[in-house]
Amino acid sequence: MKLNLKHIRWSHYLNYLVIGIFTLVMAIIALTGGHINNSMLFLLEKIAVSIILAVSLSLVVGFLGELSLGHAGFMCVGAYLGGKVAAVLEPSIGNGVGSLILGLVIGGAAAAVCGVVIGIPALRLRGDYLAIVTLAFGEIVKSIFQNTSDASFGGALGLETPRFDKQYLFIFAFLLVLLTLAAAQNFIRSKHGRAVTAIRDNEIAARACGINVTKYKLITFTLSAFFAGIAGVLYSFSNYTVQSAKFGYNYSIEILVMVVLGGMGSINGAIISAALITFLNTKLATVLTGDLAVLQNLLYALILIIIVVYNNAPALKSFRVRYNLHVFFDKVVRRGKDPSHRSDDRAKWDVVPTKIEMNEILSIDLKPQNLSGDKPTHDDSKGGKG
Amino acid sequence: MELFLSTLINGLSLGGIYAMIALGYTMVYGIAKMLNFAHGDIIMVGGYVIYVFMAFHNPLLAILIAVIFCVLLGMTIEKIAYKPLRGASPLAVLITAIGVSYLLQSLAQIIFGSANKVVTVYDFGSVTFLGVNVQISALVTLAITVVVMVALTLFVKCTRLGRAMIAVSEDKGAAQLMGINVDGIITITFAIGSALAALAGLFYLLKAPSISSTLGAMPGIKAFTAAVIGGIGSIPGAMLGGLLLGMVECISYKITAIAPYTDAIEFSILIIILLVRPTGFLGKKRREKV
Numbered sequence A: 001m002k003l004n005l006k007h008i009r010w011s012h013y014l015n016y017l018v019i020g021i022f023t024l025v026m027a028i029i030a031l032t033g034g035h036i037n038n039s040m041l042f043l044l045e046k047i048a049v050s051i052i053l054a055v056s057l058s059l060v061v062g063f064l065g066e067l068s069l070g071h072a073g074f075m076c077v078g079a080y081l082g083g084k085v086a087a088v089l090e091p092s093i094g095n096g097v098g099s100l101i102l103g104l105v106i107g108g109a110a111a112a113v114c115g116v117v118i119g120i121p122a123l124r125l126r127g128d129y130l131a132i133v134t135l136a137f138g139e140i141v142k143s144i145f146q147n148t149s150d151a152s153f154g155g156a157l158g159l160e161t162p163r164f165d166k167q168y169l170f171i172f173a174f175l176l177v178l179l180t181l182a183a184a185q186n187f188i189r190s191k192h193g194r195a196v197t198a199i200r201d202n203e204i205a206a207r208a209c210g211i212n213v214t215k216y217k218l219i220t221f222t223l224s225a226f227f228a229g230i231a232g233v234l235y236s237f238s239n240y241t242v243q244s245a246k247f248g249y250n251y252s253i254e255i256l257v258m259v260v261l262g263g264m265g266s267i268n269g270a271i272i273s274a275a276l277i278t279f280l281n282t283k284l285a286t287v288l289t290g291d292l293a294v295l296q297n298l299l300y301a302l303i304l305i306i307i308v309v310y311n312n313a314p315a316l317k318s319f320r321v322r323y324n325l326h327v328f329f330d331k332v333v334r335r336g337k338d339p340s341h342r343s344d345d346r347a348k349w350d351v352v353p354t355k356i357e358m359n360e361i362l363s364i365d366l367k368p369q370n371l372s373g374d375k376p377t378h379d380d381s382k383g384g385k386g
Numbered sequence B: 001m002e003l004f005l006s007t008l009i010n011g012l013s014l015g016g017i018y019a020m021i022a023l024g025y026t027m028v029y030g031i032a033k034m035l036n037f038a039h040g041d042i043i044m045v046g047g048y049v050i051y052v053f054m055a056f057h058n059p060l061l062a063i064l065i066a067v068i069f070c071v072l073l074g075m076t077i078e079k080i081a082y083k084p085l086r087g088a089s090p091l092a093v094l095i096t097a098i099g100v101s102y103l104l105q106s107l108a109q110i111i112f113g114s115a116n117k118v119v120t121v122y123d124f125g126s127v128t129f130l131g132v133n134v135q136i137s138a139l140v141t142l143a144i145t146v147v148v149m150v151a152l153t154l155f156v157k158c159t160r161l162g163r164a165m166i167a168v169s170e171d172k173g174a175a176q177l178m179g180i181n182v183d184g185i186i187t188i189t190f191a192i193g194s195a196l197a198a199l200a201g202l203f204y205l206l207k208a209p210s211i212s213s214t215l216g217a218m219p220g221i222k223a224f225t226a227a228v229i230g231g232i233g234s235i236p237g238a239m240l241g242g243l244l245l246g247m248v249e250c251i252s253y254k255i256t257a258i259a260p261y262t263d264a265i266e267f268s269i270l271i272i273i274l275l276v277r278p279t280g281f282l283g284k285k286r287r288e289k290v
Helices: A010-031 A038-064 A071-093 A097-122 A128-146 A169-189 A191-201 A203-208 A213-238 A249-262 A267-287 A290-312 A314-322 A325-332 A358-366 B002-032 B039-056 B059-085 B090-112 B136-158 B160-170 B172-177 B182-207 B217-230 B235-256 B259-276
Strands: B126-129 B132-135
Touching (some): A038 A213, A038 A267, A071 A128, A097 A169, A128 A249, A128 B090, A128 B259, A169 A213, A191 A203, A249 A267, A267 A290, A290 A314, B002 B132, B039 B090, B039 B182, B136 B182, B136 B235, B160 B182, B217 B235
Antiparallel strands (some): B126 B132
């Protein structure tokens, strides 16, 4: 098959290019003896971890449309197993690329297995119940690792892990970011990904089209868990201890904030907001010390509420259509060019009705003469004034 | 025997608190069809309000103010955060509720600091019964919960407003066509739920006179478990679920003797119950229609 360069949508690959060039530039600076201080290195590693987490959660929340509140739990599994691998291997082969790869394989696989184990039963549930089950899973994982013996996983004090022995872990971290991005993006743009978004937009209609809902939910859930595990392994290689207390409900919420801020169903949005929030977190942590540190949580809470209400309130719909970043982007950057470049991955809760309005269909098909008169509008999905 | 009795009594007293929270949950979930994550944090707000107004050394006054404050708070939250999202995706509402929960926690931490506050509302003392030391406050908790449960059941079954609530929970559209003010009913539901949360805050203070900004978060989630066990939307179910959960927590604490594992056990039970019987013991089964 001949590859026609004209048919490739280059704008789809802009994100790889940006991250790739950024990584390359930083790597060149670092490897040619330029000075990147330790706090900067650490920040880069943290950003990479956050991006992987946000992208993987975005698969479940943004594309599958289910809320997972236990994402940090999967990360916890990855972090503990990856850290354990590093600690075991350190005396023999040192803590370099070899143990990183092995750690990634084991940690990622373990998290994915957890994803399947919790996913098979849990995905029969939906909405609030699924959210609660994932939350419960996160807490269970946390408390299991908290109560391990000192020799196995360090118990309540946490597992001591040797840090990566090269200085430039961030290069590998960003390569993993690219890998995650490639996996997520290609998944979403494949037949399987389209099935997943179809399930999000209308599960019953998707089922009626012959989509195996449970299978696709499970695939998405497992993929998301796998990359959360990868992020966990990276975390354990970039820190000296892994403490289960960190991977609680609050951390899951932090990841959720990144996804929501970036825009549900937008991978690039998740990447940008993950990088931004992690950067701000680190900078704010130096300013807001002691009791002030809680201001950060306040900020998260406000962001979460405002963004979600703004993006979803039915009353703000016309306002949203007129004023959003896409319109702004089209006006300023593309100067009113055809907006067909927009990717169709985005969540469309506004556009897609949650229920098929049978009466409307019937009234159009069978009684066209009736349309000018009073059309029956059965609006029972909305309730209230809507 | 003594061990059994003391576990039973501890379990019932803890279960009474869970039952009270679960009653609020089940009301709100049954009628507004949303998981109000902030419910647990309203408990905490109630506790703090009692703490502040105990400066007047009048427990009844402090409790009254706490209930009123929480009712107003619940209605405000509903108005600002949840009402604009009526008709939007359930996921959006759920995330907003999490945001509200987070907001209340961090506001409380900003106002009162991260250290625990200590306040004794009223010391009921204790009696010895069959060789077991029983806190009277535990019995008071249980008694109030039972009274509230009975009152709520009567309210929902026998008053116009209560029947309107049932109608809204069955079918919002039809309820509206029958002339019921659906928005008003939902607001009232939130008001009732918040009042129950304030009472739960009081129970916590009676049990252990110390309060922090995360007081309500975990109990809130566990009480949701209780509501699910009993069957969400069912008032006696919430009571039953709450008591069961309290017993489970006390028994598993006695067995493992390590606090974190009790969480794991409770959450495992939650997962199992949700999977095996998502409608709970006393809940009604609903079929989803297109």
